[in-house]
Amino acid sequence: MKSSDELAASFLDSADSHKRRSTQLKRVAGGLRTELSNAQSSGLTQSELDVLNKAAVLLESMAERYGRAASLRKSLQVKQDSLTEQCTAAMSDTFGALTAIEDKVAVIASIQSYQLRAGMVANLRDLDYYTTDALNSLAYSLAKVATDRSVSDVVLEAWAKFNEARPVLIEKHRAIIADLANTTR
Structure with a gap:
């Protein structure tokens, strides 16, 4: 999995798209956590619950990385915008x-x-x-x-x-x- 720095360095995604992806991943992880909390009524085996728990942990980790990437990407964009303004003035x-x-x-x-x-x-x-x-x-x-x-x-x-x-x-x-x-x- 890519680090937050690697995700932020990509100019293909904006800070907003990283933030949206983070929110989506948090929602999916929340759904899995809800399913885990209702384990007795769901009829899932312990091994299935363990898999859901691992998936929730992975999704939360990914969401955290995308959240940090959003912040990093935003600061990179602010720096890029500032340099662009300086170049425009110099030109x-x-x-x-x-x-x-x-x-x-x-x-x-x-x-x-x-x-x-x-x-x-x-x-x-x-x-x-x-x-x-x-x-x-x-x-x-x-x-x-x-x-x-x-x-x-x-x-x-x-x-x-x-x-x-x-x-x-x-x-x-x-x-x-x-x-x-x-x-x-």
Whole structure:
């Protein structure tokens, strides 16, 4: 069985899902405990009662682990959210300051290029929306890297990589940029 730390480290489950699972397990264990307390009327043998008791103990142990995992996961999420906010603030002078159509297209192309390939960016409103979405995604990704490094260093490194790739991305998506330059909101 996984430890509370291992359960909390999984980004597939939220603190709320761990808490729900803990509650479900406690309810099942409670049902088994009720059955054990009514042993004389249930007609179960001693070996069956022992199995139910072992199952209840196991379920209570699992419920406790999931409860601790919920607390750990919540604290990890608070830390991740804080780092994401710090990354967003640190990006305001670099990525957040981009206003040209070609720069915004390059941002989307470098972070979530499928949105350009799928034709999701058809006008300037879409461009603004998907640029914001891409920057939010970038801040979240950089926050994961910044757990053991300085936020400003991580953002500056990403900015340098973006600036390296920007001319190539602009050239690659020149047709989309031209179409957007000819549209209105």
